[in-house]
Amino acid sequence: MSVERIVPPSMRFKAISLQEYRKAYAASIDDLQGFWSQQAKGLVWKREWAAAVAGLGPSTRWFVGGELSPYENVILRHKETNVWSKTAILYVNENGEGHTLTYSDLDSLAERVSCGLRGLGLSKGDWVAVYSPPNVESFAFMLGALRAGLPFEPIFTGFSPAEMARRVLRRGAKALFVTPSYLRRGRLVDFMGSGKTQLEKLAEAGIKVIVNDPAGAYESFTGFADILENCSAGAESLESSSPLFGLHSAYADGFKPITHPAGGFLVQTYATSRWVGLRPRDTVFCTVWPGWITSVTYQFFGSLMLGSTILLYDGAPDWPSWSRWIDMIDSYAVTVFLTTSSALRMLSKQDSTIFAGKNDTLREIIVTAEPLEPEVWRWAYTTIGTLPYPVVDSNPGKGGSIPVLSMFIQSEVGTFFTGNLVNYTFTHIEPGSSGPPFPGFHVDVVDDLGNSIRGKPGRLVLRKPWVSVPVEAPEEFYEAWRNGYYDTGDLALMNPEGYVYPLGRRDEVMKVSGYRLSPGALEEAARLAGADWALALPLRNPDRLEAPVLIYHGDAEEEEVIRAVREAVGPIATPVKVIQVSGKPVVNASRVDLASLTRKGELESVLRLLSS
Amino acid sequence: MKSLRTLKFRGVTLTRSGFAGVKLSYMESSICIDVPQPDGCTAALYTHNHPRHAPQTPPQVPVYSPFAGRRVAPGERLELVAGVKLLTVHAYSLGYGGAEAHPKGVGVGFLLEFPTRLRVYHAGDTDLVDEVLELRGLVDVAFLPVSGRGVMNPEEAAEAVRTLRPAIAVPVHEETISQARTFKRLAQPYTQVVLMEA
Numbered sequence: 072m073s074v075e076r077i078v079p080p081s082m083r084f085k086a087i088s089l090q091e092y093r094k095a096y097a098a099s100i101d102d103l104q105g106f107w108s109q110q111a112k113g114l115v116w117k118r119e120w121a122a123a124v125a126g127l128g129p130s131t132r133w134f135v136g137g138e139l140s141p142y143e144n145v146i147l148r149h150k151e152t153n154v155w156s157k158t159a160i161l162y163v164n165e166n167g168e169g170h171t172l173t174y175s176d177l178d179s180l181a182e183r184v185s186c187g188l189r190g191l192g193l194s195k196g197d198w199v200a201v202y203s204p205p206n207v208e209s210f211a212f213m214l215g216a217l218r219a220g221l222p223f224e225p226i227f228t229g230f231s232p233a234e235m236a237r238r239v240l241r242r243g244a245k246a247l248f249v250t251p252s253y254l255r256r257g258r259l260v261d262f263m264g265s266g267k268t269q270l271e272k273l274a275e276a277g278i279k280v281i282v283n284d285p286a287g288a289y290e291s292f293t294g295f296a297d298i299l300e301n302c303s304a305g306a307e308s309l310e311s312s313s314p315l316f317g318l319h320s321a322y323a324d325g326f327k328p329i330t331h332p333a334g335g336f337l338v339q340t341y342a343t344s345r346w347v348g349l350r351p352r353d354t355v356f357c358t359v360w361p362g363w364i365t366s367v368t369y370q371f372f373g374s375l376m377l378g379s380t381i382l383l384y385d386g387a388p389d390w391p392s393w394s395r396w397i398d399m400i401d402s403y404a405v406t407v408f409l410t411t412s413s414a415l416r417m418l419s420k421q422d423s424t425i426f427a428g429k430n431d432t433l434r435e436i437i438v439t440a441e442p443l444e445p446e447v448w449r450w451a452y453t454t455i456g457t458l459p460y461p462v463v464d465s466n467p468g469k470g471g472s473i474p475v476l477s478m479f480i481q482s483e484v485g486t487f488f489t490g491n492l493v494n495y496t497f498t499h500i501e502p503g504s505s506g507p508p509f510p511g512f513h514v515d516v517v518d519d520l521g522n523s524i525r526g527k528p529g530r531l532v533l534r535k536p537w538v539s540v541p542v543e544a545p546e547e548f549y550e551a552w553r554n555g556y557y558d559t560g561d562l563a564l565m566n567p568e569g570y571v572y573p574l575g576r577r578d579e580v581m582k583v584s585g586y587r588l589s590p591g592a593l594e595e596a597a598r599l600a601g602a603d604w605a606l607a608l609p610l611r612n613p614d615r616l617e618a619p620v621l622i623y624h625g626d627a628e629e630e631e632v633i634r635a636v637r638e639a640v641g642p643i644a645t646p647v648k649v650i651q652v653s654g655k656p657v658v659n660a661s662r663v664d665l666a667s668l669t670r671k672g673e674l675e676s677v678l679r680l681l682s683s
Numbered sequence: 684m685k686s687l688r689t690l691k692f693r694g695v696t697l698t699r700s701g702f703a704g705v706k707l708s709y710m711e712s713s714i715c716i717d718v719p720q721p722d723g724c725t726a727a728l729y730t731h732n733h734p735r736h737a738p739q740t741p742p743q744v745p746v747y748s749p750f751a752g753r754r755v756a757p758g759e760r761l762e763l764v765a766g767v768k769l770l771t772v773h774a775y776s777l778g779y780g781g782a783e784a785h786p787k788g789v790g791v792g793f794l795l796e797f798p799t800r801l802r803v804y805h806a807g808d809t810d811l812v813d814e815v816l817e818l819r820g821l822v823d824v825a826f827l828p829v830s831g832r833g834v835m836n837p838e839e840a841a842e843a844v845r846t847l848r849p850a851i852a853v854p855v856h857e858e859t860i861s862q863a864r865t866f867k868r869l870a871q872p873y874t875q876v877v878l879m880e881a
Contacts, residue, residue, distance in 0.1 A: 399686050401864075
């Protein structure tokens, strides 16, 4: 564990002492209701809430009786301000072909999308889904849905068409937006070829498939340009606890949907986006894609609510070389770079000269999704986090003038909830940690009996409900509250000063490059390939934190099993190792125990346990 | 490597071409500004008659400039192709510390307005003069010179951005990448700077 303390590296940020932080934190936790009610006043409400909070645990509802227009709070709030004529989205593909819109342009486009969706027969409360790499049209589609009062689910394109179709059907979505082709590493990916069967199946089920192709003519589908129309309908308002958007989250036996509420999510996102430092003058480059919570919260909602410019890159990070992202930071004057630990690990292996002198507008680097090792943190701080010109520096001689801030997020919580906040409680940075808990989130690390523990690994929990408690969630979510607090399923260490060091999952759910994957979904895929028994476990991996290993019994060839996983779940779930066992195992250990062995690299011990 | 080759904004595709050249493609037309070899351009606009900006011999496309083709003068308004409106504005240097590279009245800048409401300003070779600042509120995209030799330096170009407040600002006429970067760092809080491949 690191004992190094880095004070905020530049006079551009105001540091506070731990005592000041503790005072602010304790005040927020002692009066969560008052704290979040105050934060909620930053939003525009159509009708103020009657009760700030009602219900208990996973059934807690915030701002009960309140009503607000999500679209107004994300877009229209900027209408009479300077933000309206500034750049909202700057999109670029691998070929360097860009597309930009101002907030005013984006509003016009989203309005026409919302009219088109209404024209297709969708009405307030109907779900829609998006399966697309980041581009202007997919973002406008989500905003159009928001304007029409339609909750949406973005689905990561790293999941297969089969997994996409399952999610669309499970949601009961009435429309699906897809991008038919895109460049990846210089080659055109033809989704209309690979995904056509699934799309036709969805169209037959009555789902409107909207294809983002200005030139396309599709018999059973609708062109994006064809749905754009004008109407006089305004932006819909929603009750505070109405569904706003949803994602599928990974659980032991499969991916299951969770839904965030309009009021609570927007309050939590607006507050934390300001705390992490987003401002209208920022250009935010988030390398996490729609379909994962970090992107939905901080690339889509948070950046737009704060009036920042969103840089969307539709391409591979290593194309034509690993300097691509830093060249983008340079070319588009990025000020906030939001990426993952896995990405930094990959970048740290490249020739450091490719990063020189290209970060002069950068103000902060936020890292998400998994533990960030101190050495990778150190690399980021001294290589990307060092400006090419001198600044008044409170950390002389140590290099680094841009803070590298690891933060912890979970789909169920909806926003970051631990980390150093450049625009709120900015205490010293401890490399390897994800900072102290955010004010307003009662975070603790506990032993199996629920006692707080410090300096040792334990369960990362939230003792009190947060504002964006999901309004729809699977049984596992309610089960995670059985001891009176919410168990995130993650392991962490909290040091005596309250800094949180995430250590990965505690259960059998895997975290592959920061992506949470369900072992059950992989096992189901293996069974589809002909296995009569299968077990997926997280294998420790130096680059991706964890990678799946699949052990199975049955007639299927290993290649067939791998193909089945790629087809049923997606390329991101491809096992790094597939092991066929000769006899059908009798397992005398829990899957959690087996996962903890493979996480330690003890695959052989697992195989011995299985064969016995 | 810079990342951006073309930028589409309200139906107009913007491309840099050479030292200070810009190509603006809209519908079937391409309007080129300070592109010495305007191949594929529907109309060629030149801000002044210097070698890195204009050809030595007239190109085979309609030319708009203060020195050849359809002569234009500061303050003049006319319509180009495809409904694109042109306003010609002053561009000149103030001659700090020596001879004026661009005397007043010789060169021009261009403000083009496309039917999609996109307004593109190419400043030409100019210092930070009052006539530039008078375009406040009229510019969505600004192409500004930053080399500091007879034209604005990065600090002055950033100062222009603070007044003009375009949605997008692109440095041109740079002699080193550091000039473009200095402009970027100073101007970014007031606009979205993009460095485009020349």
